[in-house]
Amino acid sequence: MNADSPRPNLAPLTLHVPEPRYRPGDEADFSDIGVLPAGQTPRPDSAAPAAEMRDMVYGLVRVLDDDARAIGPWDPRLSPDTLRKMLRSMALTRAFDARMFRAQRQGKTSFYMKSTGEEAVSVGATFALQRDDMCFPSYRQQGILIARDWSLVDMMNQIYSNKGDRLKGRQLPIMYSTIEGAFFSISGNLATQYPQAVGWAMASAAKGDTRIAATWCGEGSTAEGDFHSACMFATVYRAPVIMNIVNNQWAISSFAGFAGGEATTFAARAAGYGIAGLRVDGNDPLAVYAATAWAAERARTNHGPTLIEHFTYRAEGHSTSDDPSAYRSADEATKWPLGDPIARLRDHLIGLGEWSLEQHDAQDQELAETVKAAQKEAEKNGILGHGMHQSFDTMFEDVFEELPWHLVEQRDQMRAERAASGIREGA
Ligand SMILES: Cc1ncc(C[n+]2csc(CCOP(=O)(O)OP(=O)(O)O)c2C)c(N)n1
Ligand SMILES: [Mg+2]
Numbered sequence: 001m002n003a004d005s006p007r008p009n010l011a012p013l014t015l016h017v018p019e020p021r022y023r024p025g026d027e028a029d030f031s032d033i034g035v036l037p038a039g040q041t042p043r044p045d046s047a048a049p050a051a052e053m054r055d056m057v058y059g060l061v062r063v064l065d066d067d068a069r070a071i072g073p074w075d076p077r078l079s080p081d082t083l084r085k086m087l088r089s090m091a092l093t094r095a096f097d098a099r100m101f102r103a104q105r106q107g108k109t110s111f112y113m114k115s116t117g118e119e120a121v122s123v124g125a126t127f128a129l130q131r132d133d134m135c136f137p138s139y140r141q142q143g144i145l146i147a148r149d150w151s152l153v154d155m156m157n158q159i160y161s162n163k164g165d166r167l168k169g170r171q172l173p174i175m176y177s178t179i180e181g182a183f184f185s186i187s188g189n190l191a192t193q194y195p196q197a198v199g200w201a202m203a204s205a206a207k208g209d210t211r212i213a214a215t216w217c218g219e220g221s222t223a224e225g226d227f228h229s230a231c232m233f234a235t236v237y238r239a240p241v242i243m244n245i246v247n248n249q250w251a252i253s254s255f256a257g258f259a260g261g262e263a264t265t266f267a268a269r270a271a272g273y274g275i276a277g278l279r280v281d282g283n284d285p286l287a288v289y290a291a292t293a294w295a296a297e298r299a300r301t302n303h304g305p306t307l308i309e310h311f312t313y314r315a316e317g318h319s320t321s322d323d324p325s326a327y328r329s330a331d332e333a334t335k336w337p338l339g340d341p342i343a344r345l346r347d348h349l350i351g352l353g354e355w356s357l358e359q360h361d362a363q364d365q366e367l368a369e370t371v372k373a374a375q376k377e378a379e380k381n382g383i384l385g386h387g388m389h390q391s392f393d394t395m396f397e398d399v400f401e402e403l404p405w406h407l408v409e410q411r412d413q414m415r416a417e418r419a420a421s422g423i424r425e426g427a
Pocket of ligand 1: 138140190217218220221246250251314
């Protein structure tokens with residue numbers, strides 16, 4: 001009670017400040033998390049009005065059950081060959097992450113971000129999209145490029161900012177960009193890709209194209225204004241876009257509660273905008289595939305956007321600059337109820353009689369070798385911090401079609417100063 005209050009007979013107002021359930025040293029226990037059994041969430045028609053789909057945002061699309069069998073209406077019935085390709089892309093993503101994380105620790109680059117535990121989110125979705133559908137990812141969907149068989153050497157060149165780097169060292173490592181890969185430039189400014197994706201999708205429709213857009217952001221990033229203005233445009237114009245929220249429970253050291261995760265599901269954002277919303281087991285590659293295929297069909301047949309929450313868990317640190325042991329319980333990842341996405345698909349294939357543990361181990365070995373060989377190749381182009389990989393002049397190029405006078409002046413001044421101090425180009 002506050003005696004200075006004008007109404008001392010009323011209890012003072014208070015704020016709710018979210019607090020994660022477990023901190024370092026605590027034993028995590030998620031047994032009370034309401035994970036619906038596989039096969040329970042219904043599959044509406046992809047043309048269903050959003051208003052008839054409101055329950056979906058509180059459900060959980062799951063195909064693989066606890067015994068790794070595919071069940072229920074969302075089973076995409078993929079061929080064993082496709083399942084094996086999907087498994088391979090996920091395992092390759094993990095192998096790539098492991099190697100590049102090590103490269104950062106060895107001082108070969110300044111920064112890296114792994115997607116461990118979230119490989120199904122990017123790989124599963126990519127398999128359900130067309131190769132030329134435009135992706136607007138966040139920094140944790142390297143699996144898209146890998147599932148599109150993009151060159152690992154090319155990705156590494158960017159990570160090393162070396163002379164093979166198509167972005168000429170102008171982007172933070174891992175912020176890839178490739179038109180040919182239909183992979184839009186990653187931005188460090190969270191959620192900017194959301195309105196860009198919606199705008200691209202609107203342009204595609206305005207031009208009478210058939211390509212759709214897909215975008216991804218973390219659950220923390222949904223607190224950004226950009227997320228909401230994107231939803232607004234998407235619903236008003238029924239833009240052909242798939243908006244993915246990767247709910248991996250953490251935004252660096254802030255848990256999902258700070259982005260509204262205590263109050264409702266992230267998929268429920270869709271209902272407020274009148275957008276079709278799906279909530280999906282993000283550690284189930286078949287569920288991610290099925291939900292994306294559903295949303296792609298909806299978008300391509302002009303029934304509008306879909307917002308998909310992928311319920312998953314960030315198994316490792318946010319980036320190489322992070323130390324999660326400082327803010328969360330060490331055993332959270334192993335206690336997470338949805339398991340590991342690679343192990344789940346592996347076990348599914350084994351259950352079908354289409355794969356074995358021996359084959360899996362052999363593939364892991366082979367993929368580690370593949371990544372190692374790519375790394376050797378990329379390092380021939382140099383590593384970060386070892387010499388100048390691009391000429392100084394390049395800092396003025398590629399923005400304006402014709403260099404404006406003030407930049408011409410600055411460039412000439414730079415050249416003159418470098419010449420005067422006896423520096424050779426490339427040194
Ligand atoms: C506009 C903006 N605000 C803050 C940051 C700093 N920042 C970088 S990543 C991050 C956490 C994002 O978490 P989430 O959206 O959940 O994605 P995740 O890293 O979990 O995949 C923050 C706060 C930023 N890059 N941009
Ligand atoms: Mg997150």
